[in-house]
Every structure is written in structure tokens, then in C-alpha cells.
Amino acid sequence: MTTVQTAKDVIEQTKAFHKRLGSFYKELSDKVEKERVKLLLDYMSRHHENLAGIMDEYESGLSEKVLTTWFMYVNKECDLSPFFSADLGPDMTAQQVVQVAVDLDKCLLETYEAMLQNDIPDDVSEVFQGLLDMEKREKIKLAKNALKIETL
Template sequence: MRFEQTRDALVHVEEFHRLAAHLYGELAGQTKARVVMLLDYLSRHEVKLADNLCNLIGDLPPQILKGWFKYSHDTDILLPLAEARQNPPRDFDEALDLAFRLDGKLLEFYQEMIEQSPSIEAREIFINLLGQEMKEKQKLMRGALSLLDL
């Protein structure tokens, strides 16, 4: 069993968002026009989330970032990205399904981090991130539906 600090867990999520943005950009070059619009939207969305997380990490007090977790998530949180690269979406529905699977992985990750939080402050950070991710999922659904209307 590996250990990691709160900072490490947050950096894994930031990396997840950056890799997801890169993946969506990569996949956009391999598909049809309407799917390209969705993947471009998803890529920009992931970059924004990664930037927000980077700012959050920079704003948090060092003592919160140094809290220890008993489990390292660095490999399993990135696994769905590797799977998506091996089996890229072929149409709009599959691309949207991929986005929801990736969001689901983050929601699962945040829930685990809430349960394992070494402090009340760290727990609150992950509760807030969970709430934000749920709002982002709703925003994603509205954005995707607007693309379907085009």
C-alpha cells in the first residue's frame, strides 16, 4: 500500500483533467464534424477544470496539503483515459458516454477521498470538489444537448 499527501491527490486530479483535454483533442482529429465539436468542447472544459484545480492547490495552506492518505490513486484514476485511447468513440453518443464515464471516475475518486480524509479541512476540500464536479456534469449535459440541436 502506498501513501500520498493531499497535494498529491489534487495533482493527480489536475493531471487527469489535462490528460483528458489532450485525449479529447487527439480524438477530435479522428472523427466526424459534430463529434469534433463535442470533443473540442470537452477539451476546453477539461483545461478550465485543470487550471481551476491548479489555482486551488496554490491557494491552499501548506498544512492542509501535507495531510497523508493511506492509498495512492495515481494509477487507477488515469486508467479510464488509457482505455479510451485504446477504444476511441466512433460517434456522438459514444463520445458523450466517454465524458460521463470519466466524470463518474472523478466522482468516485472524490467520494473515496472524502471517506479517507486525514483532516476536516481536507475532507471539506474534497466535498467541495465533489459538488463542483456534479455541477460540471450538469453543465456538460446542457452543453452536449445544445450541440445536438445544431
């Protein structure tokens, strides 16, 4: 699918995605029985709410010129099946939670990588490279913290 959007549109969609993930993990946390899994889900909920806040700050630091830059890119739909098809119930394991998180984070990484494949101005390219780098760091941080919680 070919999409025409502004940089601001993509940032807004990313914020909404992080907020949705935060709510998703919070709802799961309320259903699980295993304490470690509950801790992991609570952490992931806070993590994504925090990332949505970081996106707000990031956006406010960008120039209007960058935010209103229009560009066209070909993207595939993000695979949100982990929201719907994973066996996520009261007896889920921490490994299942981490796998869902990895699958969903992949969607964001692919979006930013697709943006960088286009012929876009350097200042806009820098924005998406920065977001891609941030998501990669956050993915590593999430994996490390998930491992710590799992080994408690």
C-alpha cells in the same frame, strides 16, 4: 490497493488527469469527420483544460498544512478502459463521445468519494468535498452543453 498520499498529490494527479483528457479529446477531434462530434470534442477539450486551470487556482488557495496532510485510503484503480476500448474513430457519434466522458468522470467522482470515507481532518475533508461538488456541477454542465451541441 492501499495508497498513502498527501492532499497535494491527489490534486496534482487530478490536474494531470484533466490535462490528459483535454489532449485526448483534442486528438479525437482532429480525427472525426462529423461536424457536431468535432464541436463536442473541441468543447470537451477546452472544458478539461479549463478544469486543470481551476485546479491550479484551487491548489494555490490552500494552506500548506492542508496540502501536506498525509492520509491513507483504499482505492480501486480508475477504469481507463474508455480510453482504449471504445470504438472511437472518424465516424463516431456524439453519444459515444458523451458515454466515454461519463465513464471517465466517474473515476474522479469515485476518487473524491473514497477520500471522504476516511478519518481525515475537517479542513482536508472540506477540500475534497469542494472538489467532489465541483466535479458533480461540471458533469451536469458538460451533459447540458453536449445535448445543446448534439441538437444543433
